[in-house]
Amino acid sequence: MAVERTDTLVIGGGQAGVAMSEHLGKQGVPHLVLERGRIAERWRSERWDSLVMNGPAWHDRFPGMSFDGEDPDSFPGKERVADYFVDYARMIEMPIREGVEVMRVTRNEGRAGFTAETSDGVIEALRVVAATGPFQQPVIPPIVAEGADVVQMHSAQYKNPGQLADGAVLVVGAGSSGVQIADELNKAGRKVYLSVGPHDRPPRSYRGRDFVWWLGVLNMWDAAAPPAGAEHVTIAVSGAEGGHTVDFRKLAEQGIILVGRTEGFDGVVMRFAGDLVDNVNNGDANLMSVLDAADAYVARNRLDLPEEPEARKVGPDPDCMVNPQRTLDLKEAGVTTILWATGFKTDYSWLKVDAFDENAKPIHQRGVSSAPDVYFVGLPWLSRRGSSFIWGVWHDAKFIADQIAIQRGYAAYKGPED
Structure with missing residues (x-):
């Protein structure tokens, strides 16, 4: 069988792969996109x-296409988002092969380029772009042994309340996923314990503007690196039910029992850190800092945006904060499911190049790898705070495509004629 060849091979057909293909196409770079499932598969089957x-339709999109038929201030559902990327791929005539898994990519010896071993045969390319994103392998901390008498599930496996066995649920993780799932389970009549770790808690909207707008005008999206110590802090914000500011005290008022960060399990009893009150208060402080910056911007620019004093009101601490619970006997509490909303890690085990540090994280500068002709796109903080968002991926992909075009230009130079 003849070996297929292309200039640039893009691995991954989600938002990063679609953006990458658009910019490579505009630069005239021959390329091929491989996706092991369908376009934007994780939006469909892993959510x-x-x-x-989590962002409104007017903001969380690519510049070349709006969410037709959607209110610009609405928060489209996951299937609508997946369809958006399918439509976008069709619009740009993306050269994609779905249902093709990449098992191994190695650098060629004695000649330029790479060889990719796939479920559809061998493909050679001069360049490789890893566009598989940050949500590759669900992370479940090794706290509860697999043989424990409780069902453990990651948020990537969760679909709806009816999927779970009868009984109470412990949700671990208070970022956007954990909060939204806990709220959904509580409204479905489940008894819910929510383990709250350190987090940021921005306002959903303030003074008539969504928080994504505030981060834009305050130049926070372009921050080049997270604040020291905040590299892994989760963000608690929700677009559910039309969008609202996450308020842990209100969640407690509605029946959710808040506990601190999950620390350990002895086979019967779960242990929690004594940090619940600090975590909630620090989240409040983060909220107030955004409101302060927004107010200062309004005053500085003399904008006619309505004041919103209610946004600064903090309700009374619920009993679960006044008397924090440090332990939980799962059987006694009727907990039958632990749902881990504890994030993901990357998996580049298929990419056999010297491009990673001792923790298997890519070594790169704005997505340009330390390994020649290898590129990464779609990762958090690839170039800025907005890198893992839909619009941020688009801008990062443009930069990487530009670098590829520059390298192709140098390679095409033949030197002065004799």
Whole structure:
């Protein structure tokens, strides 16, 4: 069988792969995109049924296409988002092969380029772009042994409340996923314990503007690196039910029992850190800092945006904060499911190049790898705070495509004629 060849091979057909293909196409770079599932597969099959975007439709999109038929201030559901990328791929005539898994990519010896071993045969390319994104392998901390008498599930496996066995649920993780799932389970009549770790808690909207707008005008999206110590802090914000500011005290008022960060399990009893009150208060402080910056911007620019004093009101601490619970006997509490909303890690085990540090994280500068002709796109903080968002991926992909075009230009130079 003849070996297929292309200039640039893009691995991954989600938002990063679609953006990468658009910019490579504009630069005239021959390329091929491989996706092991369908375009934007993770939006369809690895998210819960009621998931919506965390940013409004006017903002979380590519510049070349709006969410037709959607209110610009709405938060489209996951299937609508997946369809958006399918439509976008069709619009740009993306050269993609779905249902093709890449098992191994190695650098060629004694000649330029790489060889990719795939479920559809061998493909050679001069360049490789890893566009598989940050949500590759669900992370479940090794706290509860697999043989424990409780079902353990990651948020990537969760679909809806009816999927779970009868009984109470412990949700571990208070970022956007954990909060939204806990709220959904509580409204479905489940008893819910929510383990709250350190987090940022921005306002969903303030003074008539969504928080994504505030981060834009305050130049926070372009921050080049997270604040020291905040590299892994989760963000608690929700687009569910039309969008609202996450308020842990209100969640407690609605029946959710808040506990601190999950620390350990002895086979019967779960242990929690004594940091619940600090975590909630620090989240409040983060909220107030955004409101302060927004107010200062309004005053500085003399904008006619309505004041919103209610946004600064903090309700009374619920009993679960006044008397924090440090232990939980799962059987006694009727907990039958632990749902881990504890994030993901990357998996580049298929990419056999010297491009990673001792923790298997890519070594790169704005997505340009330390390994020649290898590129990464779609990762958090690839170039800025907005890198893992839909619009941020688009801008990062443009930069990487530009670098590829520059390298192709140098390679095409033949030297002065004799």
